[in-house]
Amino acid sequence: MKNQNVKPAEGKLGIMVVGLGAVTSTFMTGVLMARKGLAKPVGSMTQYDKIRVGKGADKKYLSYSEIVPMAQLDDIVFGAWDVYPANAFQSAMYAEVLNEKDILPVKDELEKIVPLKAAFDKNFAKRLDGDNVKQCATRWDMVEQLREDIRKFKADNNCSRIVVAWAASTEIYVEPNMAVHDTLEHLEAAMKADDRANIAPSMCYAYAALAEGAPFIMGAPNTTVDIPAMWEMSEKTGMPIAGKDFKTGQTLVKSGFAPIIGTRCLGLNGWFSTNILGNRDGLVLDEPANFRTKEVSKLSTLETILKPEAQPDLYGHGNDEDNQYFHKVRINYYPPRNDNKEGWDNIDIFGWMNFPMQIKINFLWLDSILAEPLLLDLFLLSVGAARAGKSGIQRFLSFFLKAPMHDYTQGEEPVNHLFQQYTMLKNAIREMGGYEADEEID
Numbered sequence: 001m002k003n004q005n006v007k008p009a010e011g012k013l014g015i016m017v018v019g020l021g022a023v024t025s026t027f028m029t030g031v032l033m034a035r036k037g038l039a040k041p042v043g044s045m046t047q048y049d050k051i052r053v054g055k056g057a058d059k060k061y062l063s064y065s066e067i068v069p070m071a072q073l074d075d076i077v078f079g080a081w082d083v084y085p086a087n088a089f090q091s092a093m094y095a096e097v098l099n100e101k102d103i104l105p106v107k108d109e110l111e112k113i114v115p116l117k118a119a120f121d122k123n124f125a126k127r128l129d130g131d132n133v134k135q136c137a138t139r140w141d142m143v144e145q146l147r148e149d150i151r152k153f154k155a156d157n158n159c160s161r162i163v164v165a166w167a168a169s170t171e172i173y174v175e176p177n178m179a180v181h182d183t184l185e186h187l188e189a190a191m192k193a194d195d196r197a198n199i200a201p202s203m204c205y206a207y208a209a210l211a212e213g214a215p216f217i218m219g220a221p222n223t224t225v226d227i228p229a230m231w232e233m234s235e236k237t238g239m240p241i242a243g244k245d246f247k248t249g250q251t252l253v254k255s256g257f258a259p260i261i262g263t264r265c266l267g268l269n270g271w272f273s274t275n276i277l278g279n280r281d282g283l284v285l286d287e288p289a290n291f292r293t294k295e296v297s298k299l300s301t302l303e304t305i306l307k308p309e310a311q312p313d314l315y316g317h318g319n320d321e322d323n324q325y326f327h328k329v330r331i332n333y334y335p336p337r338n339d340n341k342e343g344w345d346n347i348d349i350f351g352w353m354n355f356p357m358q359i360k361i362n363f364l365w366l367d368s369i370l371a372e373p374l375l376l377d378l379f380l381l382s383v384g385a386a387r388a389g390k391s392g393i394q395r396f397l398s399f400f401l402k403a404p405m406h407d408y409t410q411g412e413e414p415v416n417h418l419f420q421q422y423t424m425l426k427n428a429i430r431e432m433g434g435y436e437a438d439e440e441i442d
């Protein structure tokens, strides 16, 4: 093995999740079942993928943990916060993603995962009304209580390191406000002044995690860490941050399919995506202000893959207003389907002599099932990045995310193209393992 640039992965890893709903209860169940040899972590790059390192006669294919020391599934301890008091077993049963036979073998372990009181403000998710909620005098008090939760969890479970992820409901859209979100000093002042409009509860979780030396992952599209003040906080504390929004179903297809159109220089007039889902996530997203957050995240994918300004003949048609193809995304709350999401994409393309053609994609997927491997990979890789001394926005984790974080104040563009993201992922792992980053064909 090469000289690794990462410290060893020793001791217990505490995974603390905000939200003990469908995604996280299914995640915990899967990890516990895999630990007993009763299930396989299918879809997880850290558990299955192999990366080429070296070139020519020296090349070999290694799994991620052979390149970068990584926590094993046995080393993981789970904690959670939620607005509702249901434990992880009750939550997994309620979510109905899995069948009883997939949950019962780990019932005892799941029952022990009881959510801590949530840092919550109903104004950010009107359709939730649980009472497992902290009483907080100010947003700063909210931060202090969350920090105390993390410290206590770490000590009680004898963890050597902690990682925190938001996998709770999507909050209403908080517009970045450069009078508050621009610097850490302003952000802290706003928390102390209890500025409830500009400081979402999710920001308090993120701040608390970073302050306690834990990487923070934003699994929903909320603004949270996507502001300069949080980038500053993550640099100051030497902690990685990643977000936003797990890239699971329709956006995964989009970021993998759009390159087909772009690579063959075909034209695009419009892309219409619609979904139905009936879980609690769908209920919250039925509220227009919460959907707005999701819409911003879902719409951004195509713009950096099929660029109107670079190819006006191909991508500069279809929508007079913006001078580019028409792109629309809809999510419809439809309870009978529960977690079984169904998505339809209608893609209006054109070819030789502008001749119009259509592509239809009908994707039926289980939302949480596609999210779980991403959670595992994001946890293990962000903790690995912390041990490698990486802080701030982790662009190499864009592969897993719908709206990759980037420094928009400097005009930086995110990379949404799935296969470019995969190259970034592999190169970051190679570098952490002491190998050379490269673009050789595998």
Ligand SMILES: NC(=O)c1ccc[n+]([C@@H]2O[C@H](COP(=O)([O-])OP(=O)(O)OC[C@H]3O[C@@H](n4cnc5c(N)ncnc54)[C@H](O)[C@@H]3O)[C@@H](O)[C@H]2O)c1
Residues within 6 Å of the ligand: 018, 019, 020, 021, 022, 023, 024, 081, 082, 083, 084, 095, 118, 119, 120, 121, 125, 128, 130, 166, 167, 168, 169, 170, 201, 202, 219, 220, 221, 245, 246, 247, 248, 249, 279, 280, 281, 367, 368, 370, 371
């Ligand atoms: N499943 C997917 O494929 C997928 C993909 C991308 C993003 N997401 C996002 O992941 C999140 C979770 O999805 P889900 O299906 O598990 O939803 P869910 O509704 O089943 O679970 C979310 C939980 O978060 C809790 N919650 C809300 N606000 C909270 C707060 N401030 N503190 C603590 N807990 C809080 C809710 O009470 C609920 O139990 C959603 O934001 C969703 O948009 C999911």
